[in-house]
Amino acid sequence: MFRTEYSKITAVLCKFLGIDHIEIAEDIASETFALALDTWTYKGIPENPSAWLYTVAKNKAKNQIRHNQIFKEKISGNIKYLSGEDVSSEIDLSEKNITDSQLQMLFAICHPSIPPEAQIGLALRILCGFGIDEISNAFLSNKETISKRLIRAKEKLRSEKVQITSIPASEINGRLETVLKTLYLLFNEGYYSESKDAILREDLCLEAIRLTRQLVENKETNLPITNALLSLMCFHASRFAARKNENGEIVLYHDQDETLWNQGLINKGAHYLRQASQGKIISKYHLEASIAYWHTIKNDSQEKWESILQLYNRLLQLEYSPIAALNRTFALSMANAQLPNDHGKKIAIIEAEKLQLTTNHYYFTLLGILYKGIDHEKSKNNFQKALSLAKSQTDKKTIMRYLSED
Amino acid sequence: MDEFMLIFRHEDGNKIASPEQIQIWMKQTMDWIGGIAAQNKFSGGNGLPFDDAKVVHHKNVVTNGPFGEIKETIGGYIIVKAGSVDEAVEFAKGCPVLQGDGNSVEVRKIAKGDGIH
Numbered sequence: 273m274f275r276t277e278y279s280k281i282t283a284v285l286c287k288f289l290g291i292d293h294i295e296i297a298e299d300i301a302s303e304t305f306a307l308a309l310d311t312w313t314y315k316g317i318p319e320n321p322s323a324w325l326y327t328v329a330k331n332k333a334k335n336q337i338r339h340n341q342i343f344k345e346k347i348s349g350n351i352k353y354l355s356g357e358d359v360s361s362e363i364d365l366s367e368k369n370i371t372d373s374q375l376q377m378l379f380a381i382c383h384p385s386i387p388p389e390a391q392i393g394l395a396l397r398i399l400c401g402f403g404i405d406e407i408s409n410a411f412l413s414n415k416e417t418i419s420k421r422l423i424r425a426k427e428k429l430r431s432e433k434v435q436i437t438s439i440p441a442s443e444i445n446g447r448l449e450t451v452l453k454t455l456y457l458l459f460n461e462g463y464y465s466e467s468k469d470a471i472l473r474e475d476l477c478l479e480a481i482r483l484t485r486q487l488v489e490n491k492e493t494n495l496p497i498t499n500a501l502l503s504l505m506c507f508h509a510s511r512f513a514a515r516k517n518e519n520g521e522i523v524l525y526h527d528q529d530e531t532l533w534n535q536g537l538i539n540k541g542a543h544y545l546r547q548a549s550q551g552k553i554i555s556k557y558h559l560e561a562s563i564a565y566w567h568t569i570k571n572d573s574q575e576k577w578e579s580i581l582q583l584y585n586r587l588l589q590l591e592y593s594p595i596a597a598l599n600r601t602f603a604l605s606m607a608n609a610q611l612p613n614d615h616g617k618k619i620a621i622i623e624a625e626k627l628q629l630t631t632n633h634y635y636f637t638l639l640g641i642l643y644k645g646i647d648h649e650k651s652k653n654n655f656q657k658a659l660s661l662a663k664s665q666t667d668k669k670t671i672m673r674y675l676s677e678d
Numbered sequence: 679m680d681e682f683m684l685i686f687r688h689e690d691g692n693k694i695a696s697p698e699q700i701q702i703w704m705k706q707t708m709d710w711i712g713g714i715a716a717q718n719k720f721s722g723g724n725g726l727p728f729d730d731a732k733v734v735h736h737k738n739v740v741t742n743g744p745f746g747e748i749k750e751t752i753g754g755y756i757i758v759k760a761g762s763v764d765e766a767v768e769f770a771k772g773c774p775v776l777q778g779d780g781n782s783v784e785v786r787k788i789a790k791g792d793g794i795h
Contacts, residue, residue: 582705585712589720597716604709623713 723756
């Protein structure tokens with residue numbers, strides 16, 4: 273609730289006030305929520321909380337502008353007076369304007385003059401209502417670095433005089449890549465969240481899906497790559513219910529009850545993947561969506577794992593990541609599982625040990641799994657190394673489970 | 679970290695093998711490249727089809743192919759990142775092209791364009 277409404281109010285106010293006043297928009301949104309917290313604690317939550325928030329935000333904006341107006345008039349003396357009522361009627365918090373403002377805001381933030389990392393940070397802050405500590409967590413960085421980055425990015429938006437307005441079709445392609453990357457990171461932040469209070473930040477993933485769907489529903493941005501990303505998100509999200517047990521702990525893929533998988537989302541994922549396959553370009557989102565598609569088929573087969581292996585082979589050529597390298601190696605062992613004498617695992621062990629990701633606990637977990645049934649001692653040692661490197665309770669529990677299965 | 683080009687020299691597979699066999703070679707090549715990419719050592723690469731191949735000689739004489747020396751035609755290349763030529767050679771040793779007697783993989787360092795080379 274906080275994040276969604278915060279981001280809606282901020283986007284609409286930013287568009288109304290102009291990018292110069294991005295901080296004022298943020299402040300108004302924050303103050304609105306502070307007031308809500310105070311008031312609702314005493315009086316209870318109003319019947320229509322969103323409407324309540326919008327009214328308060330409008331009033332605050334009105335006061336702000338009046339204040340600013342007086343200030344400006346004193347200095348320049350020639351600015352046309354804008355009455356409070358005009359402001360209220362011009363701040364349009366209708367569903368359509370919220371959607372338009374958020375999309376335009378998304379593209380404004382992803383301006384070529386802003387470094388990609390700062391774009392992502394700004395989008396998470398302004399469009400998704402992330403706190404600074406959450407953003408620093410997503411970037412595996414610290415608060416100071418992120419704060420500085422955001423301040424610099426906002427200054428850049430001002431100095432470049434970036435407009436929050438509809439984007440010319442010629443610029444959409446160039447900017448869409450960053451927009452999609454931002455949404456992809458947002459989804460991942462929710463999906464792989466290590467936060468204790470909510471292992472699965474389902475609301476964040478749904479926010480990412482909502483914004484991506486807005487791009488698909490918009491004619492100019494409804495491109496194969498956008499559909500590929502949305503497909504990927506749907507496939508992953510289909511496992512929300514199955515990924516968590518009643519204690520809120522992560523359930524590993526192979527232990528999941530597939531009757532809990534959301535068939536509706538799987539079908540949607542398949543639909544968007546078909547839409548995505550209409551172009552010539554194969555992006556990393558296409559490959560990841562295809563991998564996610566194969567994971568919606570629970571039964572292991574040679575065909576399934578060979579397909580996944582080849583998709584990872586291509587994904588790694590496009591963009592390396594340690595987790596893709598490890599998953600690729602696991603797929604290699606599964607694709608060769610039919611070979612006698614654990615030969616598939618032995619091939620994978622040779623490949624795995626070349627990766628040398630010795631600070632990554634997943635690396636040792638993978639080796640532990642591969643050595644299982646081949647070399648008991650090595651398997652155990654690797655799991656223990658993984659355990660000493662793992663930071664989150666969830667990961668530690670998972671590794672403990674592997675160790676106890678021995 | 680330098681970049682090295684691994685250049686594959688071999689016969690035209692389509693002339694000596696069935697489509698099924700070529701499929702197998704393709705898969706082996708993809709797995710080989712995937713293994714290098716998984717180590718974050720892959721920079722790029724491409725296959726060079728044997729059709730639509732010409733050689734332009736001195737005085738603009740154009741001939742088909744570069745198929746004089748049948749096993750020495752370049753069929754593709756990849757570029758890898760490696761700390762030394764020896765490391766690049768280790769990658770090259772895994773290339774499925776080398777299953778064919780007479781085929782080879784040439785390992786060449788890429789000039790950095792820094793004015794020294």
